[in-house]
């Protein structure tokens with residue numbers, strides 16, 4: 001299957017998903033001098049998706065600054081426009097969203113192209129489930145392999161019907177039901193996307209929809225639903241979180257400042273920790289406790305990460321992070337921290353490959369159903385770059401070099417990124433700490449979450 005819909009001339013920012021064209025863009029990431037100065041990573045991807053979705057359901061104008069303008073978020077913007085919202089990017093970079101009101105989504109005139117984005121797909125399936133409209137979802141080769149049964153199951157219980165491809169994948173057709181049926185749903189997997197899909201379906205469902213989370217996951221949906229005026233309660237009981245949303249809500253438009261994405265900052269935290277002489281400040285990084293697991297784990301490994309000017313931005317804790325080179329030591333990573341850093345494991349594996357001694361990770365089955373099988377992809381990639389890695393069913397065991405550079409690939413082979421932005425960026429970081437450089441088969445997927453990653457990286461190690 002082609003990477004995505006071909007687009008000879010990508011549309012200007014804010015005008016729909018920037019589809020990948022058909023020519024891979026390989027690059028060798030060379031050994032680097034110290035990373036220094038001050039950088040700012042783009043807006044949080046999870047918050048950006050939700051700002052567009054909730055803004056599109058409020059009556060009146062929501063304004064969002066700092067929104068991530070990556071392809072995944074642009075796919076959400078295009079879908080919300082196709083269902084009736086008016087969404088514009090102003091010249092100063094602020095986004096203006098005029099919503100249709102809860103219950104007011106229109107039937108899209110064509111298939112919703114979700115590109116590479118699991119979050120767009122699963123959250124929008126939730127929104128549509130309680131509207132009386134039908135929609136078709138398509139995606140790229142990576143997204144078309146990812147499991148959708150995990151949202152189809154609860155949303156079917158609420159009354160929506162689905163015709164997925166064999167195996168419960170995209171492309172799929174769905175038909176929502178209005179009024180939908182409120183449910184009480186215990187999450188069988190630790191997934192903020194599944195939780196959010198049910199809560200978003202609950203927005204336009206009469207009565208109370210309940211989600212029980214045995215393992216807490218990122219809570220941006222809960223924070224933002226409340227911020228937009230939904231009636232939502234959270235109870236903690238014996239380590240579980242019980243979330244209740246009162247349906248047929250009216251959302252009030254908001255002014256949102258999107259904090260920097262900790263999942264994007266992660267690449268620079270690891271790079272500056274590994275490259276000798278580095279002293280880098282990453283400004284405005286979101287440190288929501290359900291997202292900040294990597295900072296804690298790197299500190300346990302000996303990293304030097306200081307939080308400066310801790311403050312609140314858009315209802316989320318934020319700080320500037322000063323990270324300096326430090327010798328890292330391998331650890332056993334507590335599996336309980338996994339949901340708080342689920343997207344950061346690929347780059348943590350790179351840190352482990354350069355640490356002193358052994359790092360053991362477990363409980364990471366969910367990594368196998370991301371944009372790629374991130375356990376297998378990182379085992380193959382790090383092995384190709386000369387690291388010592390053992391793949392287990394639910395994690396990796398990595399024996400680090402103790403700070404010596406990895407041999408690298410040096411043109412012999414190229415790392416296969418499998419249309420996965422996080423594999424590409426993680427192995428770019430590995431290249432900085434290698435002898436011969438690391439070759440990546442394709443850097444285009446980076447545009448899904450961090451379009452200016454390469455220019456920021458090249459800029460701070462000049």
Ligand SMILES: O=C(O)C1=C[C@@H](OP(=O)(O)O)[C@@H](O)[C@H](O)C1
Nearest residue numbers: 046119190191192193194342343
């Ligand atoms: O809700 C979200 O915004 C996300 C939840 C996580 O996925 P899962 O819910 O599948 O764990 C994460 O991997 C993804 O990048 C964004």
Ligand SMILES: C=C(OP(=O)(O)O)C(=O)O
Nearest residue numbers: 116117118119120343370
């Ligand atoms: C898993 C990710 O995103 P999504 O599920 O939205 O494709 C990610 O960004 O690492």
